[in-house]
Amino acid sequence: MKTMELVFLLIFFPVTLSVKHSLKLLVTTSSGVKNFPDYVVVGLVDEVPTGYCDSIINTVEGKQDWSQKMFEDDPQHLEWYTQRCLLHQYEYKDQIDILKQQLNQTEATCNPLWDLTLLSDSLSGVHIFQKMNGCEWDDETGEVNGFVQYGYDGEDFIAFDLKTLTWIAPKQQAVITKHKWDKDRAQNERWNYYLTQQCPELVKRYLDLGKSSLLRTELPSVSLLQKTPSSPVSCHATGLYPHRAMMFWRKDGEELHEDVEHGEILPNHDGSFQMSVDLNLSSVTPEDWRRYECVFHLSGVKDDIVTKLDKAVIRTNCEFPAGPVIGGVVGLLLLAVCITGVFIWRRRDNGFRPANSSDSSSSDPSSVKDAALN
Known part of the structure; x- marks a missing residue:
């Protein structure tokens, strides 16, 4: 858990010229939230919104001049991200429906995607299902930290341990899912390759493209x-x-x-x-x-x-x-518009809570197969 604590802390560094750069992908599926897209994907480079997609616009938008230019210069890159956004939204919507159906059960049910148990006492109301993955790269030491984490209704559900290539279940209800995913060694190896190889290379690429603003x-x-x-x-x-x-x-x-x-x-x-x-x-x-x-x-x-x-x-x-x-208020409003009010995780003590933020997405920035959906 110490590794996960370090990954999700706000990036406060000691007095050093070393800088850690990050790439994060945030996926939020919601149910019962009025006037809000039920699927939102946001991509961040160094916590700056760079791309965005939701279930209303159904395409990926660059949220910085350099990221928009990247999509314009490489239409296939944009198309690939867009397809990922389109395909994943239906899969994640199915997952939140499954979760809601299982809210009044005491034993895990068998379904092709998840083995989840009791998470709430209510079949109605607002429910939020989230995924966050990405990596951090130290530009001086070359050290890389990768992370994959899922949450439900603002709480940790299951997370990937990059050191052991196994899954961490902070809740008893996620133990069955952990055992199932631990057995899929091939998929966990793909996560390892993406988090330690592909993701850091993408960080470097995006930093080069957006260096005039990001650096x-x-x-x-x-x-x-x-x-x-x-x-x-x-x-x-x-x-x-x-x-x-x-x-x-x-x-x-x-x-x-x-x-x-x-x-x-x-x-x-x-x-x-x-x-x-x-x-x-x-x-x-x-x-x-x-x-x-x-x-x-x-x-x-x-x-x-x-x-x-x-x-x-x-x-x-x-x-x-x-x-x-005034600048802070305007900035918050613009940021909210940027992502249409997406819920993301903010670290607080030993858990997560939903918070308003704004980020953007370049859809899952790798060809790695989504470990949560296969």
């Missing part, structure tokens, strides 16, 4: 914000790129973990990102403020941005910069 580095502007004199002080960075960054408060040179709250990294309307970290000063005397500072680190950049806690530079509620805030 750029932009340092943010950092401000200290506070709503009221008794509110936490927020260290806010906006305009950063890429999103692989970390931000923290420290006291006397030591990182703080208590009285600190980290916000999510959010997109701006211009493609950059913003993030913040709050410090609760209720137990800090004014004389001790000088001992605190906010540190921003961008992956691949040697020097950090350090901002001293100084009451004179704190911007109050009425002085909050409208640009970053």
Whole structure:
């Protein structure tokens, strides 16, 4: 499980010039969600939406200039991805129907695709079936991490262990599926080849095609914000790129973990990102403020941005910069439109929860046979 923990953490790196690049494919099948495609595929390169397909448009769209040009220059590449999108949506729709039918059963039923047991007490309502696969490649060490994971209604269901070429069943209900898939050695070897060979090569190819945007580095502007004199002080960075960054408060040179709250990294309307970290000063005397500072680190950049806690530079509620805030809202809306509101996994403690996000897809970027469907 330690390997899976590392794969699904947000990419926060130590101070190093080494950068990890990733390619991810997210598939979401839903039931009972109104005004939402019941099948959505999203592809991400370094967490940037690059391609998208759903059951309404039934074709793959490039979501970046370079990915759209790639499809225009290689129609066969686009056609292959589109066919994958079309074929898989019917297979995944069947799976969620099977799951719903089995919700009131206590024993696994036999079907050609899945051996699943009781997952819910309700036959109706909203249900979400998800798959996430892809790889991470370290551009300095060459290290590769691959992952394949399935979830149902926002929780882990089964995942591939690349070290042992076997499946991990975090839920008892998935044990039968694990045993069945473990026996398919040929399919697991195909996953191994795709995750360790094909996927990293695709990462390199896409980075080369989109290097003008994907490999750029932009340092943010950092401000200290506070709503009221008794509110936490927020260290806010906006305009950063890429999103692989970390931000923290420290006291006397030591990182703080208590009285600190980290916000999510959010997109701006211009493609950059913003993030913040709050410090609760209720137990800090004014004389001790000088001992605190906010540190921003961008992956691949040697020097950090350090901002001293100084009451004179704190911007109050009425002085909050409208640009970053509006930019973040607009960015979120554009990102939501990009994927029509797809559900994806976000790591939280030991499980997953559905979250709104936006990503895109270049359909399953390999000729490997889908291990979940065969």
